[in-house]
Amino acid sequence: MKILYFAWLRERLNRGEEEVSPPSDVATVADLIDWLASRDEAFALATQKRSLIKAAVDEKLVAHTAPVAGARVVALFPPMTGG
Amino acid sequence: MKILYFAWLRERLNRGEEEVSPPSDVATVADLIDWLASRDEAFALATQKRSLIKAAVDEKLVAHTAPVAGARVVALFPPMTGG
């Protein structure tokens, strides 16, 4: 599974993407964020306030309750500020 | 005093403007319309429904209660349909 990071989350993690293989009990976006936080202190700190982390699974914007099973790409990023 | 006519009012009267000298008791736009109607049957017919007649005095849109004393130009026309 490929994870993409954008904006200040990308900057704080010092990477724009990474390949991960979460265990099978990682069912939702929320689970994935928990699992990524458990293995990386910088990630845990940057995502402490979960309401500031938005997610997309396979190029569709989703809630943290959305499933990630079988996902090709999960993107994590701050609230959007375009326009 | 110059009177201007526009749109279907102009067409029904067959003239775009005329010079008139209303008597001194013609105080308001409403009085002027009454007086013009009293001297011209075509005008009386065309302006029968007074709510369909709008007025401007010296290039300012006004209500029928507005004074016409000293006016240089009074314009009479149907509701506007621009834009």
Place this chain on the structure above:
Amino acid sequence: MVVRVSTAPFDPGAETNAFLAAGRGAGAAVTFTGVVRSSPDDPIIALTLECYPELAINQLASSIDQATSRFGLLAATVIHRYGRLTPGEPIVHVMTLAPHREAAFKGAEFLMDYLKTDAPFWKQETGPDGTHWVEAKAEDDAAKARWE
């Protein structure tokens, strides 16, 4: 603040670019362009607009003054054509500039609503069955009334 009332055609895109260039540093611009409508159900050959230019300029300038103070516009322009127009030709072009989008949108809507009922233009439609004067619409009065 610019008001232009003329029988000459205008170029909406060029007007928009000139307006944006003059407003360098502001955030939000809204434009409304009204074009001569025609559809298979209601085919129109031409639209002829009559105008009372002196009053039109006064009325449009006054509506721009109102919109500017009410919504805090940084700039506003109204261009209105009259004379004979054919389908697809632009009739009216309203542009507003504001620091934020809400004011720019509200300002443009306000100007259009006032213009429809209070600016001295009269439309005559020529279709396959002849020519007739367009009637004023109650919904235009209602649209204007919401700002009062």
Place this chain on the structure above:
Amino acid sequence: MVVRVSTAPFDPGAETNAFLAAGRGAGAAVTFTGVVRSSPDDPIIALTLECYPELAINQLASSIDQATSRFGLLAATVIHRYGRLTPGEPIVHVMTLAPHREAAFKGAEFLMDYLKTDAPFWKQETGPDGTHWVEAKAEDDAAKARWE
């Protein structure tokens, strides 16, 4: 329906004219143009936008679908730039076409409100004191919520 997300500059006036030409026969077109703001009180040297293009295209296309069915739009286009921009440069250009003005205005406002909160762009401002990420605004969430 057109969505364009690109680092290339665009010409708002040329886009407006192309949009109007394609919509020959419709009555009302509204455009919104957002430009990089700068003021003496809050001087900005540059605005750098980050983007997730694949998601941006999906999100913008979906908001156009919603606006089209909700307001009966005849056409809608969203153009959004990213990369490094300087004051006065256009960032976003939204265009709507409808038979009547109310739908065109509502459609453009809807698209802008959705775009602000739901399209994956992130702004970074560079001013005299350095560079910082722009924070999301509560008022943008409120603006979007009014359509729900």
